Amino acid sequence: MSTLNIVNKSPFEKRSLDQCLSRIGSDDAVLLIEDAVVVAMAGTRYESDLKSAAAAKKLYVLTPDVEARGLADKPVVEGFTQVDYKGFVALVTEHDRVHSWL
Amino acid sequence: MEEEYAGGVEKKFIYINRRAPHGTVYALESLETVLIGAAFDQDVSMLFIDDGVYQLKKDQSTDSIEFKNFSKAFRALEMYDVEKLFVEAESLQERGLSEDDLLVDVELVKRGEVKDLIDQQDVVLSF
Amino acid sequence: MSNSIEVDGKTLATDEEGYLENLADWEPGVANVMAEIDDCELTDNHWEVINFLREYYEEYQIAPAVRVLTKAIGKKLGKEYGNGKYLYELYPYGPAKQACKYAGLPKPTGCV
Numbered sequence: 478m479s480t481l482n483i484v485n486k487s488p489f490e491k492r493s494l495d496q497c498l499s500r501i502g503s504d505d506a507v508l509l510i511e512d513a514v515v516v517a518m519a520g521t522r523y524e525s526d527l528k529s530a531a532a533a534k535k536l537y538v539l540t541p542d543v544e545a546r547g548l549a550d551k552p553v554v555e556g557f558t559q560v561d562y563k564g565f566v567a568l569v570t571e572h573d574r575v576h577s578w579l
Numbered sequence: 580m581e582e583e584y585a586g587g588v589e590k591k592f593i594y595i596n597r598r599a600p601h602g603t604v605y606a607l608e609s610l611e612t613v614l615i616g617a618a619f620d621q622d623v624s625m626l627f628i629d630d631g632v633y634q635l636k637k638d639q640s641t642d643s644i645e646f647k648n649f650s651k652a653f654r655a656l657e658m659y660d661v662e663k664l665f666v667e668a669e670s671l672q673e674r675g676l677s678e679d680d681l682l683v684d685v686e687l688v689k690r691g692e693v694k695d696l697i698d699q700q701d702v703v704l705s706f
Numbered sequence: 707m708s709n710s711i712e713v714d715g716k717t718l719a720t721d722e723e724g725y726l727e728n729l730a731d732w733e734p735g736v737a738n739v740m741a742e743i744d745d746c747e748l749t750d751n752h753w754e755v756i757n758f759l760r761e762y763y764e765e766y767q768i769a770p771a772v773r774v775l776t777k778a779i780g781k782k783l784g785k786e787y788g789n790g791k792y793l794y795e796l797y798p799y800g801p802a803k804q805a806c807k808y809a810g811l812p813k814p815t816g817c818v
Contacts, residue, residue: 478698496597496629500693576595576703579605618771647767655766658774 479504481572485511488523493578498530506535508568514542518551531556539565590701591622596631598706600650606634607649609706617659624663626696632670637682653683665696713739725813732810740808752796755779759809769814772802
């Protein structure tokens with residue numbers, strides 16, 4: 478039984494990503510959307526935390542939100558998979574439930 | 580009177596509460612959703628983690644801030660057949676709180692057990 | 707334009723559906739005046755429900771769902787009263803809506 482966890486807040490402002498990661502299992506996935514996408518870019522102070530998280534769980538980032546913020550020119554953190562809106566829908570259907578960490 | 584839920588399928592709903600009361604409207608909205616949803620005879624649980632545990636703190640007194648003290652409504656949930664209130668032990672402990680500080684009987688779960696609880700649900704609603 | 711009712715020479719603000727704006731304005735006369743407007747005479751049975759609603763609201767800060775109200779009245783007065791029929795006979799406009807209004811509570815969020 479797996480859950481798609483959606484996080485939409487930047488960890489520089491809110492702790493929801495950390496709160497999410499501390500409570501999910503290796504079969505669960507995390508999709509970063511909206512302001513949360515900033516942390517999927519290499520070079521932030523959270524990069525090493527996310528690298529180790531990516532080793533244990535599936536991490537995704539929504540490309541349209543990356544592009545909207547002008548961050549598409551930066552490499553993503555190792556272990557992240559980029560998805561478009563179709564990929565977002567596919568993730569929703571592949572998991573048993575969705576948990577949006579508001 | 581109340582109509583039977585036409586879908587007829589009972590699903591398991593969990594409402595996850597992560598915010599303290601009063602500062603934002605999330606906690607009140609969650610509670611109102613639970614109370615309205617209770618009319619549909621579904622299997623409902625609530626889980627309180629992070630600052631959400633403050634929602635259940637006893638002795639809240641909101642007269643001076645002129646807000647409704649909706650924490651009292653948590654004690655009515657039993658009458659709405661919402662009997663499963665889970666609280667994460669670590670969230671309480673990090674905030675210097677214990678089960679004795681809460682206004683209702685709850686079931687404590689460990690952080691590592693939250694995933695198992697969520698895995699049993701059909702629908703997750705987060706506030 | 708604001709709405710109001712007159713109770714014992716006092717003007718009390720209501721919303722457009724006749725619910726009291728301020729819970730604290732309530733006194734028994736409010737229920738009598740509201741019932742008169744609806745052409746309804748309040749009996750002891752009506753007052754049982756009004757008093758129950760006020761106590762419930764005081765205790766839990768919410769109006770009970772009809773299901774909860776029905777169960778509670780049945781517990782208090784006997785099983786034969788714990789049904790929708792009895793409450794609807796007392797409050798034909800819908801027990802939750804009409805009785806909550808007379809009790810000075812906010813309009814319930816449910817459907818009856």
